[in-house]
Amino acid sequence: MLTERQLFILRVLIDDYIKHVEPVGSRTISKREDITYSPATIRNELADLEDLGFLEKTHTSSGRIPSEKGYRFYVDHLLPSLSMKESEIGHSELLFTEKVQEAEALFDQSAKILSDLTNYTSVVLGPNALDMKLKHMQIIPISSQVAVAIFVTNTGHVENRQIVLPDTIEPSELEKLVNILNERLAGVRLIELNTRIQKELSAVFKKHLKDYQNMGVFLDQLLLWSKKEKLFYGGKTNMLSQPEFRDLDKVRPLLDFLETRDLMEKLVSSTEKGLTIRIGTENEHEAMKNCSVINASYTMHGKHIGTISLIGPTRMEYQKVISLLDSLSKEMTNRLNDFSN
């Protein structure tokens, strides 16, 4: 268990390091007004904190920097009480200068705002369109073989894909199919359409459609979804201005990581509501080992549907950033729910 003094010194040190990005020595700490101990005393405490794994040295005679464990402890126990954050709320309303009409624009702007304000990189993971409910679908022939299938969701989102029409299918049959789907499956989540058909509609199909056999293959083609979350970026190059990445060989993997869709999706996805902080290797990817990722979820009708995230160096301004992310995600939630009333 840490003593009060150790807690205090640890916090002061991390605060200082976050601010100045340079190893902090006993002298620097002792210079603070609210410190009454001598450098020598502090040195002893620092040595202890290092033994406990909260601090590290860059070389034998350097000052200390926080270890990953140190940051974790800082975030969990030392963050100046978050009540301050209330003072920041309300700002974010002002931030949306342009009126945003559609969800996509909201996500895009949120990412930009967040990265501008923090100078880190931000990412908004859009809602998975496949979780939205079917409002209406339609198949529009382009040529004799090719058609476009269109699915409109209750949120006004449009999914579309090109499909190949089997020769065997007759236009009137196709029309019947579409009618049945619209009548029976409105309100069902896109992703569930196929299973719902399997379970509930085979009888209906048999009754109304001639060539039920071939139809099965066609339906699979029609309703085979691939992931459809969208990513919105802000400040992709902000990493370059972080002192710890002022080295090409260090940023390169990072920037490459940012460009890799599936890695980013994984990084930024979170099933939990609220705020998650992952520090350094907690991100479980080499390229992110010197970064922290903060995910905040936004909701619709109380349900988690996506996240807004911030990616920065492990030495992040956690305090500022957490409150910002918190209020911004709430603001997003509000606006999002305003759309659909």
Next chain:
Amino acid sequence: MLTERQLFILRVLIDDYIKHVEPVGSRTISKREDITYSPATIRNELADLEDLGFLEKTHTSSGRIPSEKGYRFYVDHLLPSLSMKESEIGHSELLFTEKVQEAEALFDQSAKILSDLTNYTSVVLGPNALDMKLKHMQIIPISSQVAVAIFVTNTGHVENRQIVLPDTIEPSELEKLVNILNERLAGVRLIELNTRIQKELSAVFKKHLKDYQNMGVFLDQLLLWSKKEKLFYGGKTNMLSQPEFRDLDKVRPLLDFLETRDLMEKLVSSTEKGLTIRIGTENEHEAMKNCSVINASYTMHGKHIGTISLIGPTRMEYQKVISLLDSLSKEMTNRLNDFSN
């Protein structure tokens, strides 16, 4: 006018610099087997070529590097005759490993292939959907006030947007409107829909629709397009591995440039068919002053509809890159036209 020998030396020097990215001195050139002159002679020629503006020195006693004018001359007059390029054609067919079904996938893959092969950054500027012809349109209400308007083009592309329904409009009127549009405007380019209506359909509207006044505003909302070209990137971070950009302060503006949509659109747009090369300041943007941009256009039914571009350092492997881009753009054209038969 340059002598044969000057031409030869200039080409050898630029070839060497492109390969090794280091100032080239008289000794290096004289070491080549096919060079019969002594370093001293070459020094004299180099001095002349420098006076003529084709070469530069990095400092008083350094070797020479090509100037922008030098590259321009090289590209215009010294490029080993392009007949070689034929040998490369055919490769590109092999490159598309996955079967691509939709145009978007084709663009995306083309950009990736090109950047992988060259280690530069590539961009495909997609066709402007608004130049495609209307196949079918539809308005699907989401709530009492909001609806989604959907436009399907002859190429199978789907444009959609949310619109606000005026209270004054009746569902039956809306249906009539959509019917008229579909009957009268199929085959018209999206971008032209509005003017076509103004010119030709006002009479029809007056006849069939009750509230023609309000309809005008609504139509404007419905048919007010904003630019819709899409950009597909490949190798965004490849710039980082170019020796001339091995410096954060030099790459940063470049990467920022790549992320700025409208700048990129301008950079990569070209109205001309065929191949365009812009070297250094010819790109007319500070951030691109050390880059060359090569645009190749791809066509559909013989019409220029978009470009595939390569962005690299002014010291590019022009020869290789030009032939690649040439064959790749042709390959794209072929596949694109295969889609729509």
Next chain:
DNA sequence: GTTAGCACTCTTAAACAGCGAGTGCTAAAT
């Protein structure tokens, strides 16, 4: 328990020397 003092470590920056690649010029060779 705290702190002053001191020897020791490591990093950083500056100063300096020497090497190598390259140039331009002059004078001799072709």
Next chain:
DNA sequence: ATTTAGCACTCGCTGTTTAAGAGTGCTAAC
């Protein structure tokens, strides 16, 4: 009239040395 050998000179780069500065850990005294 070209071409080339020779030479003095310029830069940039690398490695070494040096000195300063920041910091530590330990010991002994307070």
